[in-house]
Amino acid sequence: xxxxxxxxxxxxxxxxxxxxxxxxxxxxxxxxxxxxxxxxxxxxxxxxxxxxxxxxxxxxxxxxxxxxxxxxxxxxxxxxxxxxxxxxxxxxxxxxxxxxxxxxxxxxxxxxxxxxxxxxxxxxxxxxxxxxxxxxxxxxxxxxxxxxxxxxxxxxxxxxxxxxxxxxxxxxxxxxxxxxxxxxxxxxxxxxxxxxxxxxxxxxxxxxxxxxxxxxxxxxxxxxxxxxxxxxxxxxxxxxxxxxxxxxxxxxxxxxxxxxxxxxxxxxxxxxxxxxxxxxxxxxxxxxxxxxxxxxxxxxxxxxxxxxxxxxxxxxxxxxxxxxxxxxxxxxxxxxxxxxxxxxxxxxxxxxxxxxxxxxxxxxxxxxxxxxxxxxxxxxxxxxxxxxxxxxxxxxxxxxxxxxxxxxxxxxxxxxxxxxxxxxxxxxxxxxxxxxxxxxxxxxxxxxxxxxxxxxxxxxxxxxxxxxxxxxx
Ligand SMILES: *Cc1c(COP(=O)(O)O)cnc(C)c1O
Numbered sequence: 001x002x003x004x005x006x007x008x009x010x011x012x013x014x015x016x017x018x019x020x021x022x023x024x025x026x027x028x029x030x031x032x033x034x035x036x037x038x039x040x041x042x043x044x045x046x047x048x049x050x051x052x053x054x055x056x057x058x059x060x061x062x063x064x065x066x067x068x069x070x071x072x073x074x075x076x077x078x079x080x081x082x083x084x085x086x087x088x089x090x091x092x093x094x095x096x097x098x099x100x101x102x103x104x105x106x107x108x109x110x111x112x113x114x115x116x117x118x119x120x121x122x123x124x125x126x127x128x129x130x131x132x133x134x135x136x137x138x139x140x141x142x143x144x145x146x147x148x149x150x151x152x153x154x155x156x157x158x159x160x161x162x163x164x165x166x167x168x169x170x171x172x173x174x175x176x177x178x179x180x181x182x183x184x185x186x187x188x189x190x191x192x193x194x195x196x197x198x199x200x201x202x203x204x205x206x207x208x209x210x211x212x213x214x215x216x217x218x219x220x221x222x223x224x225x226x227x228x229x230x231x232x233x234x235x236x237x238x239x240x241x242x243x244x245x246x247x248x249x250x251x252x253x254x255x256x257x258x259x260x261x262x263x264x265x266x267x268x269x270x271x272x273x274x275x276x277x278x279x280x281x282x283x284x285x286x287x288x289x290x291x292x293x294x295x296x297x298x299x300x301x302x303x304x305x306x307x308x309x310x311x312x313x314x315x316x317x318x319x320x321x322x323x324x325x326x327x328x329x330x331x332x333x334x335x336x337x338x339x340x341x342x343x344x345x346x347x348x349x350x351x352x353x354x355x356x357x358x359x360x361x362x363x364x365x366x367x368x369x370x371x372x373x374x375x376x377x378x379x380x381x382x383x384x385x386x387x388x389x390x391x392x393x394x395x396x397x398x399x400x401x402x403x404x405x406x407x408x409x410x411x412x413x414x415x416x417x418x419x420x421x422x423x424x425x426x427x428x429x430x431x432x433x434x435x436x437x438x439x440x441x442x443x444x445x446x447x448x449x450x451x452x453x454x455x456x457x458x459x460x461x462x463x464x465x466x467x468x469x470x471x472x473x
Contacts, residue, residue, distance in 0.1 A: 009053035016057055017089065020065065021072065024450065028427030029075050031067040038067050074450040075429040077459060080242070080270040080404070081377075081447030084304035087364035091357030092304060102351045105339035106331045112340055115142055115355035121362060122297070122309050125370070126275035129288045132311035134340075140311040141345040142354045146269035147186035148347060149294035149310035150236060152322070154190040156292070156312070157234035157263030159321035175233040176225055177201045180213035180248060182241040184267060208437055211246035211398055213237065219256050226260070234263040237290075239283055240271025243434040244398035244406050244441075247271075247283055254289020266290045269308070271402050273300040276370045280378070283401060300403070300447045302373060303361050307354055310345075319344045377403030377446045380456045384444060387460045393467055397436050403446040406436060413440035415470050422466040429459045 001009070031037075041063050071082045102111035119140025123132050132138045143149045154177060161175055175196055179187045181203045191200035202225070205217040222232045235257050237248040250266065257264040266287060272295020274280040287293060294310040297303035312318050323344040325334075333339045343349050365373070381403040388394045388407045397406040408416040420433055420442050434441050446456060 012053060012057060016060065021450075024070060024072060025074050027065075027070055027073065029073045029430040030069045030424070030427070032427070033067055038063060069430070072448055072450065073430070074448055074452065074455040075459065076448045076451070077444045077446060078430045078432040079443075080299050080445050082299060082305055083302045083447065083449055085302040085361060085364075085449055087360040088302060088304040088357045091360030092354075094360075095353040095356045098353055098356075100353045102353055103343040103349050104329060104331065104334060104341045106333045106341075108353065109339075111353045111355065112342060114353075114359060115342065116140070116340060118142075118355045118358045118362070119309060119311065122358070123311065125362075125367060126272065126284070126295075127278070127281055128275075128284075128293065128311065129290075129313075131288075131313040132293065137316060138311060138313045139315045139340070140309055141342055142351075142358075143294070143308040143310045143346055144306040145186075145298075146184070146267060146294050146296050146308050147189065149292070149308050150184070150186050150265065150267060151190040151193055152310065152318070152346060153236070153263065153265035153292045153294075153312075154187075154194045154196075154234055156318050156321040157265070158194060160263055160317060161231050161233035164320065174230045175200070176230050177234045177236065178204055178218060178221060178232065178262075179236040180204050180206050180211075180238065180241070180246075182206055182211050182213075182243055182246055183236055183238055184242050184269070187236050187267075206246065211241060211244050211436065213248040213253065215249055215252035215256060218253060222256065222260050222262065232260055232262045234265055236265045236267055239266060239268035240274075240402055242270070243443075244436060245271055245400065245402050245404045246398065247401065250284075250286025250289060252286075254286050257289060263291045264289055266293045268293065268295040270296065270299045270404075272309075273297065273370075274374055274378070274402050276301070276367065277374050277378075280374070280401075297358060297361070300374065300377070301361070301370060302365060302449060303357055307358065315340075315345070322346075373449070374403075377451075380446045380451065380453060381405050381444075383453070384446070384456050384460055387464075391464065391467075393471060397439075397441045405444045405446075406434065406441050407444070408439065408441050409467060409470070411471060416440045416442060418470050419463065419466055422470070423459070423462045426462055429455075429462060431459070 100108045100111050102108035105112045116134050120133050158175055177191050188201050202221050204221055205214050206212055207214055225232055237250055237253050239247050254264055275284050292312045294308055296308045298305040298307040334341055381400055385400050385405045388396055394407055395410050409419055417440050424430055431442055431444050434443055
């Protein structure tokens with residue numbers, strides 16, 4: 001494909017995406033086709049001779065688009081949002097076009113330096129503690145996901161807990177990670193990958209009313225482990241748990257971590273974006289205690305997957321834990337000590353130029369544009385929750401500080417599960433569920449860029465009329 005062919009095909013692809021976004025609201029949110037439908041419709045081997053991009057676009061229309069789960073749909077309320085946006089796509093397109101590998105400063109000076117500055121911009125935007133800025137010993141890096149951020153935090157924490165010898169000696173003692181019973185599954189996965197074994201994570205009890213970690217239970221767990229000769233390595237506290245957006249009490253947890261010398265990682269994958277709004281920064285109280293922190297601009301901040309922003313207070317410790325320098329990567333810039341080589345801040349060696357999409361997004365929306373996006377999600381969630389609270393057949397299940405509302409029918413688990421199935425079958429909305437204190441709970445997570453009041457109102461109307469049908473049976 002020469003540059004002129006690329007130009008023509010590229011315009012057609014951009015048109016295709018713009019048309020997709022324009023018609024999104026008219027499509028069913030999820031596909032109703034059975035498993036295997038897409039695979040059966042595809043040829044069993046690639047074409048022998050090349051085909052024009054138009055042929056691929058035609059198949060995108062007929063084969064792929066109808067069998068998608070449309071995460072950018074205005075009726076998308078499942079899991080957490082996974083935003084994308086025009087400027088994000090354009091930034092990613094430039095990144096793809098450049099094809100730069102940013103593993104070392106020397107392999108992409110602008111790739112590295114733009115990333116450092118974007119993470120400092122974001123730290124300022126969220127008003128994160130000063131220690132996370134690159135101007136001191138700290139700094140930020142883009143990981144592919146919050147799961148990777150937790151893995152990296154676990155590795156550095158182990159390095160510290162092992163007195164800096166963990167990397168050399170391997171796991172010679174028993175180390176343990178702590179998170180609440182509501183902590184994300186990626187914490188278990190990180191502990192497994194890091195070699196902590198199947199009991200490497202100790203789940204800490206939560207307060208049943210708030211679903212937030214109970215600090216006394218954390219202290220008791222740490223003390224019991226220490227008495228048994230296990231080394232407490234890391235506590236992962238969550239701002240905005242995946243199930244209900246509970247907020248762990250960082251001031252108390254931080255004090256316990258400081259007392260026992262345990263690494264504190266704060267996982268704010270979804271809810272971190274809320275801190276762009278000064279009125280929501282109370283959710284980050286106590287973050288000054290954290291050794292590391294991450295949030296996903298790819299969830300609620302209009303930046304396409306993958307983009308997790310991860311900060312550490314001491315990048316020296318991180319580099320010490322992860323650096324490996326083979327001869328073929330040696331270069332004068334690295335040796336000068338004056339540059340950042342982000343390969344030492346992550347698991348893989350290679351890395352894409354992801355700072356570009358952040359740069360495009362931050363410049364296109366500006367601080368106020370991003371705040372408006374968050375505020376609209378929070379306001380719509382408040383409005384929806386008011387409707388739930390005003391209907392005696394329903395109950396709210398947990399606080400809703402962000403844009404997730406958890407609720408259920410008072411009639412019980414079966415009725416609530418039936419309610420979810422019925423509203424999702426309309427194809428107009430898509431919600432998912434969780435269990436809170438064992439009870440089936442519906443989740444309505446707002447944050448798709450196209451979602452407006454008319455869409456959350458429609459979701460409520462569908463839920464209310466489905467409830468009428470179910471309760472009449
Ligand atoms: C979504 C989520 C994650 C995982 O996010 P990825 O970026 O997909 O790895 C981790 N922690 C919490 C609290 C989450 O909500």
